[in-house]
Amino acid sequence: MGGAVSLPCTARSGQGTPSRLEWRFQGSGTTDFVYYGDKLTDRYKDRAKFYPNELYLESVTRKDMGAYTCQVVGNNGLTENTVRLIVQVPPSKPLAQVPSSVTIGNRAVLTCVETDGSPPPTFKWFKNDMVMPEDPKTNTLFKNSSYTLDPKSGVLVRSQA
Incomplete structure (x- = not known):
């Protein structure tokens, strides 16, 4: 820019x-x-x-x-x-929106928001300093996890157990 x-x-x-x-x-x-x-x-x-x-x-x-x-x-x-x-603009620091508490067995929605980047950035989520794969079944460390992750919107949804 x-x-x-x-x-x-x-x-x-x-x-x-x-x-x-x-x-x-x-x-x-x-x-x-x-x-x-x-x-x-x-x-x-x-x-x-x-x-x-x-x-x-x-x-x-x-x-x-x-x-x-x-x-x-x-x-x-x-x-x-x-x-x-296409005008490229570096992304700003994203804002993570995480619920303060979730009852065990309930659905949890975590969002990551960034509105400055152009073209729009993609998002990655980390758990214990490890990148979470889009599909948890593709990684042995996450295969028992039940979540969906959209790298374009920044939304991570932990499914109900």
Whole structure:
């Protein structure tokens, strides 16, 4: 995050100068113009540079993550190409939510939450300094355990005994 990125435009107009070239951004449910009417739009004018074959973004943030489409209209009609930008953000310290007590034989749900990482991180749970496998039946040390573990959501559920 905070670095610069160059997005290539491989769409071509055929012979001569294109009659129209524009860049659009689609992300988080919105579509905005980046370059339209031969100029950068207000949102991008202070942090982007336009070149005929690329769009250069300075100081990218998580909000810049999405699809950028370069559209060219010329002698051969309309052509376009889309570049997907993924902004990587390191995860923050996760927050484990563990019940303070559980009655023997009852179900227990433990969660691990982290909302800063991009792309979203995966989670591992440990018991006595040992990584717990997703499927307890795959490890002799955990084969008698009854739990489900989802590394994508960070949820560990101890089943009822």
